[in-house]
Amino acid sequence: MGRSYLGEFEELVLLTVAVLEGTAYGVTIAAELKQRMNNRLISLSGVHIALYRLEEKGFVVSELGGATSERGGRRKRFFRITALGKRTLAEMRQVRNELWDAIPNPSFS
Amino acid sequence: MEKQPTPPRWADRFLGWFLPSELYEELLGDLHEQFGFQAEELGVQQAHWMYFFEVIRFCRPYFLKRRFRTDTKYSTSYTYSPAMIRNYFKIAFRNLLKHKSYSVVNIMGLAIGLAAAILMLLYVKDDLSYDKFHSQSPHIYRIVSDWYHPDGSLGHRDGLSSNLQGPLFKEKIPEIKEFVRYSSGFRDIRAKGDVKSFEMIYTDSNFFSVFDFPLLMGNPKTALTKPNSVVISEEMALTFFNSTEVVGKTLEISSNNQFSPYQITGVAKKSPQNSSIKFDFLLPKFVNPEETVGSEWWLNFSFHTFVLLTPNANVENVVRKMKQINETDAAQANKILVDKYEIKDKVVFNLQPLQDIHLSTDLPAQYGLVDANNPTYGYILSAIALFILLIACINFVNLTVARSLKRAKEIGVRKVVGSSRKQLVGQFLGESFLLSLIAFVFAILLVQLILPTFNLFANKSLSISYLFDAQILLGYALIFILTSFLAGLYPAIVLSGYSPVKALYKQMAFSGKNYLQKLLIVVQFGLASLLILVTLSFYAQFNFLISKDLGYDDSHTIVVEKWDLTKRTAEVLKEELLKNPNILQVAPKNGEHWEDVGKINGNQKIQFGLGIIDEEFLPLYKIPLVEGRNFSKDFPADSAQSVIVNQTFVKAANWTHPLGQVISYPFNDGRKLKIVGVIKDYHYQALNNKIKPQLFVMQSTGFGSLNVKIKPNTEIKALAYIEKTFKKLFPINAFAYKFKDLENQKQYESEEKWKKILLLGAFLTIFISCIGLFGLATLSTEQRTKEVGIRKVLGASAASITALLSQDFIKVVALSFMVSFPIAYYSVSEWLQNYPYRIEIGVIDFVLTALITIMVALATVSFQTIKASLMNPVKSLKSE
Numbered sequence: 001m002g003r004s005y006l007g008e009f010e011e012l013v014l015l016t017v018a019v020l021e022g023t024a025y026g027v028t029i030a031a032e033l034k035q036r037m038n039n040r041l042i043s044l045s046g047v048h049i050a051l052y053r054l055e056e057k058g059f060v061v062s063e064l065g066g067a068t069s070e071r072g073g074r075r076k077r078f079f080r081i082t083a084l085g086k087r088t089l090a091e092m093r094q095v096r097n098e099l100w101d102a103i104p105n106p107s108f109s
Numbered sequence: 110m111e112k113q114p115t116p117p118r119w120a121d122r123f124l125g126w127f128l129p130s131e132l133y134e135e136l137l138g139d140l141h142e143q144f145g146f147q148a149e150e151l152g153v154q155q156a157h158w159m160y161f162f163e164v165i166r167f168c169r170p171y172f173l174k175r176r177f178r179t180d181t182k183y184s185t186s187y188t189y190s191p192a193m194i195r196n197y198f199k200i201a202f203r204n205l206l207k208h209k210s211y212s213v214v215n216i217m218g219l220a221i222g223l224a225a226a227i228l229m230l231l232y233v234k235d236d237l238s239y240d241k242f243h244s245q246s247p248h249i250y251r252i253v254s255d256w257y258h259p260d261g262s263l264g265h266r267d268g269l270s271s272n273l274q275g276p277l278f279k280e281k282i283p284e285i286k287e288f289v290r291y292s293s294g295f296r297d298i299r300a301k302g303d304v305k306s307f308e309m310i311y312t313d314s315n316f317f318s319v320f321d322f323p324l325l326m327g328n329p330k331t332a333l334t335k336p337n338s339v340v341i342s343e344e345m346a347l348t349f350f351n352s353t354e355v356v357g358k359t360l361e362i363s364s365n366n367q368f369s370p371y372q373i374t375g376v377a378k379k380s381p382q383n384s385s386i387k388f389d390f391l392l393p394k395f396v397n398p399e400e401t402v403g404s405e406w407w408l409n410f411s412f413h414t415f416v417l418l419t420p421n422a423n424v425e426n427v428v429r430k431m432k433q434i435n436e437t438d439a440a441q442a443n444k445i446l447v448d449k450y451e452i453k454d455k456v457v458f459n460l461q462p463l464q465d466i467h468l469s470t471d472l473p474a475q476y477g478l479v480d481a482n483n484p485t486y487g488y489i490l491s492a493i494a495l496f497i498l499l500i501a502c503i504n505f506v507n508l509t510v511a512r513s514l515k516r517a518k519e520i521g522v523r524k525v526v527g528s529s530r531k532q533l534v535g536q537f538l539g540e541s542f543l544l545s546l547i548a549f550v551f552a553i554l555l556v557q558l559i560l561p562t563f564n565l566f567a568n569k570s571l572s573i574s575y576l577f578d579a580q581i582l583l584g585y586a587l588i589f590i591l592t593s594f595l596a597g598l599y600p601a602i603v604l605s606g607y608s609p610v611k612a613l614y615k616q617m618a619f620s621g622k623n624y625l626q627k628l629l630i631v632v633q634f635g636l637a638s639l640l641i642l643v644t645l646s647f648y649a650q651f652n653f654l655i656s657k658d659l660g661y662d663d664s665h666t667i668v669v670e671k672w673d674l675t676k677r678t679a680e681v682l683k684e685e686l687l688k689n690p691n692i693l694q695v696a697p698k699n700g701e702h703w704e705d706v707g708k709i710n711g712n713q714k715i716q717f718g719l720g721i722i723d724e725e726f727l728p729l730y731k732i733p734l735v736e737g738r739n740f741s742k743d744f745p746a747d748s749a750q751s752v753i754v755n756q757t758f759v760k761a762a763n764w765t766h767p768l769g770q771v772i773s774y775p776f777n778d779g780r781k782l783k784i785v786g787v788i789k790d791y792h793y794q795a796l797n798n799k800i801k802p803q804l805f806v807m808q809s810t811g812f813g814s815l816n817v818k819i820k821p822n823t824e825i826k827a828l829a830y831i832e833k834t835f836k837k838l839f840p841i842n843a844f845a846y847k848f849k850d851l852e853n854q855k856q857y858e859s860e861e862k863w864k865k866i867l868l869l870g871a872f873l874t875i876f877i878s879c880i881g882l883f884g885l886a887t888l889s890t891e892q893r894t895k896e897v898g899i900r901k902v903l904g905a906s907a908a909s910i911t912a913l914l915s916q917d918f919i920k921v922v923a924l925s926f927m928v929s930f931p932i933a934y935y936s937v938s939e940w941l942q943n944y945p946y947r948i949e950i951g952v953i954d955f956v957l958t959a960l961i962t963i964m965v966a967l968a969t970v971s972f973q974t975i976k977a978s979l980m981n982p983v984k985s986l987k988s989e
Binding site for chain 1: 132134135136137138139140141142143145146163166167169171172175
């Protein structure tokens with residue numbers, strides 16, 4: 001396998017970044033995940049570390065937004081998914097779909 | 110507006126400490142945002158808890174790891190970014206170049222201060238390194254003796270011992286591994302038809318196994334075992350043989366008035382610079398077998414005895430055993446001391462570590478040990494060096510703070526753009542480090558330059574790489590860092606504290622009177638005037654010492670030494686010498702510093718200096734008699750029963766009618782002698798010593814020297830004649846002579862050197878203080894350009910403006926005297942207590958010090974103030 005390993009949680013975070021499209025930063029990602037996953041406990045630190053790791057692997061890029069009057073004037077770091085990120089997600093989905101299709105007795109779903 | 114709930118501050122602070130700084134802002138922002146939501150959703154209390162757990166969950170190794178990684182993606186850490194550091198350097202150098210005079214003043218001052226500190230370090234290090242090069246040095250001790258009065262108080266201490274303590278103590282005390290006796294004496298060497306005197310060391314054959322003096326040639330184990338063998342130094346080998354491969358060759362050395370061949374058994378490397386033992390010739394020591402512990406030889410203290418203890422020996426134990434052995438084994442000898450010499454003081458043997466000898470004042474390195482140094486000199490030198498360094502640092506602080514007004518804009522801009530205070534402190538401290546570093550380089554060059562002169566003054570042979578080890582390197586680093594901090598910390602804190610609004614909106618000015626600057630100038634000039642006063646007093650005392658009337662005439666007198674001059678040969682020599690018209694008078698005398706104890710007034714004891722002279726001595730030196738008469742040939746009984754004493758003797762004896770009083774002393778076998786004359790006191794010793802009772806006798810079998818009075822300006826002719834005559838009569842003796850007046854001046858050599866060092870120190874302190882003042886004056890007049898312009902327009906004269914600008918500084922300098930003069934008075938009078946004959950500290954010295962200091966300060970300041978006052982007001986007012 002040529003590309004880096006992507007953990008489950010990382011995959012979820014990457015997907016959320018793709019979903020949020022331009023407004024993805026720590027709090028929104030955590031909130032989105034929480035909402036979509038039936039209030040599963042999502043820690044900010046976990047989200048951030050996943051984000052930084054994804055960035056190190058080249059699946060997302062980030063930039064600092066401007067200062068606003070919110071949150072004590074502290075800036076936000078916005079994340080965007082890269083082409084590599086999109087392709088990786090697509091490949092993973094492909095693999096899963098193929099696996100789903102290969103299940104002989106689909107009735108258990 | 111409703112107050113927003115905020116998360117706990119301590120948690121944020123904890124995160125700030127824990128999280129990588131480049132992530133802190135965004136993470137904290139996210140946390141706070143989430144806290145806001147949760148506070149709305151679940152209530153503040155709940156949100157606090159959630160926040161707390163969130164913070165706990167942030168404690169992950171990932172963040173810690175990231176904190177210490179430098180190549181992170183979004184490093185916003187300006188402090189360490191290469192661009193910023195480049196900028197710091199650029200700004201620092203631009204500032205240096207833009208304000209050249211300021212930079213030169215600062216760097217020069219610091220360089221001089223650092224150079225002084227380096228010199229001090231070298232000096233002190235050298236002093237402390239003495240005798241430590243021997244591998245067994247920590248275990249080598251010298252046997253010394255403490256003499257206790259009958260009442261139990263300590264009388265005096267003696268660094269010497271006899272031939273017998275070493276062997277006896279070694280035999281009885283297992284902790285003593287070895288002993289080495291050591292003494293020195295002058296012997297003559299005949300080579301190529303020429304006879305010369307050299308100091309030679311007599312020592313035991315195990316000398317080389319206790320001390321580390323490597324031999325270039327020869328076997329150290331056997332070099333000193335046979336009689337008539339000699340170990341010579343490299344230098345002497347080259348002098349006599351032009352080669353160091355001389356083992357087996359012979360030297361003709363005198364013994365008992367005849368020369369005999371001594372075989373060279375070893376050539377030693379030059380003795381290290383920092384050694385109390387320095388030798389050119391080592392001769393094996395042999396002890397007369399009649400010297401036994403029970404005899405009075407036990408008390409013939411003429412030698413150094415070094416002992417080597419076992420590494421784990423307890424010194425106190427050894428000393429206790431020594432005391433015991435002295436009381437039992439040497440009881441008989443100690444009884445002789447009481448019975449025959451009537452010395453009631455009790456001797457207790459003690460041990461002095463070899464490493465302590467160099468700086469010891471009560472048991473100094475003398476009698477063959479060399480380079481004794483008084484630790485006071487080290488203290489004085491350290492104090493001067495620290496003064497100079499301190500003053501240089503004060504300059505730096507004063508100038509940097511004063512000049513910072515000009516950099517207020519830079520600081521303001523930096524702060525607005527987002528520099529933290531920490532970064533600014535770092536920047537300014539860095540600048541001070543940079544300046545110190547440049548200064549340090551100059552300082553090392555400076556030290557290199559002045560070391561030869563300094564060595565001459567301080568009687569050392571130091572070099573910058575000498576004793577170069579981790580310790581001294583650490584010392585240098587410490588001096589450097591200390592200076593940088595001392596000079597840079599305060600300005601850095603002040604400068605970084607400027608409010609950007611103030612700095613950018615309006616011209617910054619120091620509010621208040623700037624007391625710190627004034628205080629620092631007071632300290633500077635206080636130190637400078639203190640040193641000036643000390644130097645002036647030192648000069649006065651020195652001049653007093655060398656110009657004080659000694660009470661006798663030492664001009665045109667040559668002293669020829671011959672320790673075994675008999676009465677008869679003295680007569681012959683005298684007769685021969687007087688044949689020359691250039692020689693006016695000849696008078697023999699015994700050697701110097703003979704002391705004895707006699708009995709007067711029945712049983713009263715009196716200690717006195719003993720002079721053995723003939724009837725010519727007092728007239729030759731023009732020593733006046735106050736009562737009675739001189740010895741005379743007309744009274745044949747003089748040589749058997751007459752003595753002459755000095756006034757101090759009479760006073761000590763409490764006599765109103767000294768003539769005819771009777772004295773006896775053991776050296777004279779207790780015969781009674783009658784006083785026939787009293788001379789006026791004269792300074793027969795250096796003026797550091799009080800005049801003590803003196804007694805002159807005529808009867809003697811021998812003398813130690815010959816005093817020859819010659820006609821003025823015939824020194825060369827007379828000397829040549831004396832030498833010729835001397836050689837004719839005593840062909841095997843070396844001709845050693847000295848001029849009495851030069852010899853007298855030489856006694857103050859150390860004072861002379863310290864006079865120069867003090868002068869240099871005083872000069873440097875005032876110089877550095879002044880360059881600092883110069884810098885300050887420059888800045889303050891620059892700031893007042895407008896004011897000066899307006900004053901001139903309104904009709905002020907140049908003179909009044911100069912006075913106005915100068916008076917601020919002069920007032921402060923004058924204030925410094927109030928601090929320094931009491932201290933100076935106290936310290937100088939304390940120091941003068943060392944001299945029994947001394948000057949009074951005069952008001953004139955204080956006035957002179959004040960005048961010098963003020964004049965120098967005024968001259969420094971006026972350079973700038975006059976320039977300012979002569980400036981065209983049109984120019985100064987137009988410039989914006």
